[in-house]
Amino acid sequence: MTAYFILLFWTFFKIGLFGFGGGYAMISMIQGEVVTHHHWMTMGQFTDIVAVSQMTPGPIGINSATYVGYTALTNAGYAPIWGVLGSLISTFAVVLPSFILMIVISRFLMAYRHHRSVEQVFSWLRPAVVGLLAAAALCLMTPENFSTPRDNPWQFWVSVLIFLFAFVSTKVYRLSPIRAIIICAIVGIVLM
Numbered sequence: 001m002t003a004y005f006i007l008l009f010w011t012f013f014k015i016g017l018f019g020f021g022g023g024y025a026m027i028s029m030i031q032g033e034v035v036t037h038h039h040w041m042t043m044g045q046f047t048d049i050v051a052v053s054q055m056t057p058g059p060i061g062i063n064s065a066t067y068v069g070y071t072a073l074t075n076a077g078y079a080p081i082w083g084v085l086g087s088l089i090s091t092f093a094v095v096l097p098s099f100i101l102m103i104v105i106s107r108f109l110m111a112y113r114h115h116r117s118v119e120q121v122f123s124w125l126r127p128a129v130v131g132l133l134a135a136a137a138l139c140l141m142t143p144e145n146f147s148t149p150r151d152n153p154w155q156f157w158v159s160v161l162i163f164l165f166a167f168v169s170t171k172v173y174r175l176s177p178i179r180a181i182i183i184c185a186i187v188g189i190v191l192m
Contacts (some may be wrong), residue, residue, distance in 0.1 A: 002076070005089055008072065011038065012065050012093035019094075021129030022059030023053075026094075027136035031066055040072035044144045055181060065094040159190045 011033050019026035027050060034040045041049075053063035069090030070083040076088075100132065112118050146163075148154040162184045169175040169183075 003122060004073070004076065004078075005086070006039070007043075007067060008086055009089050009093045012069075012090045013096060015061075015065070016094040019061060020125055021132050023059045023064070024136050025129055025132035026061035026131060027064065029140045030061070030068060031136075033141045034068050034072060036145075038072075038095055040068070043142055045071060045075075047140060047142075047145050050140060052085070062091055065090040082084035092139055155192060158188070 015026055015029045015033065019029055031046055035043050035046050043144075046068075049064055050060070051069040052069060053060045056063050066087045069086035072090075073081060073083040073086035109118070117172075142150065146159040147153075149156050150164070165187075166180050166184050170177055170180050
């Protein structure tokens with residue numbers, strides 16, 4: 001069991017270390033590690049975790065790490081109390097790199113923030129963050145979430161319409177995300 005906790009810590013430490021761009025940018029990295037690489041959960045379970053992480057207060061990357069830590073251990077057959085420990089380990093591991101980096105560089109960043117090299121590094125990171133956000137969106141557009149036009153056309157088109165409604169209503173019409181989530185949930189329950 002100790003090896004499992006060490007692997008969980010190392011996985012989320014790496015995600016925290018290389019997850020530039022915040023929680024949404026981490027989603028594709030988390031999915032790649034916990035679903036594809038380690039097989040700790042199914043894509044359906046991961047999608048549920050992302051949905052719950054978006055609805056609960058706090059950063060989505062940290063919330064996802066918490067839920068993944070619990071689910072990974074309970075899926076492995078351990079008691080729920082070990083799942084709670086897994087949650088704590090993953091949450092601590094994903095936050096630790098940012099905490100360390102902020103302590104180390106906070107003193108120097110303010111003094112050198114207008115230096116050409118520092119500005120150049122940040123200009124390189126911006127496109128990477130956009131790519132990570134796009135990867136997060138694409139990794140959630142799977143048959144488990146949307147179905148396919150061939151397998152279940154009704155579910156596919158309802159899912160696409162709900163997605164478009166959520167996007168347009170929040171970006172164009174500035175509808176509150178909470179209201180958009182509630183409306184989409186009600187429509188999803190009624191139509192599916």
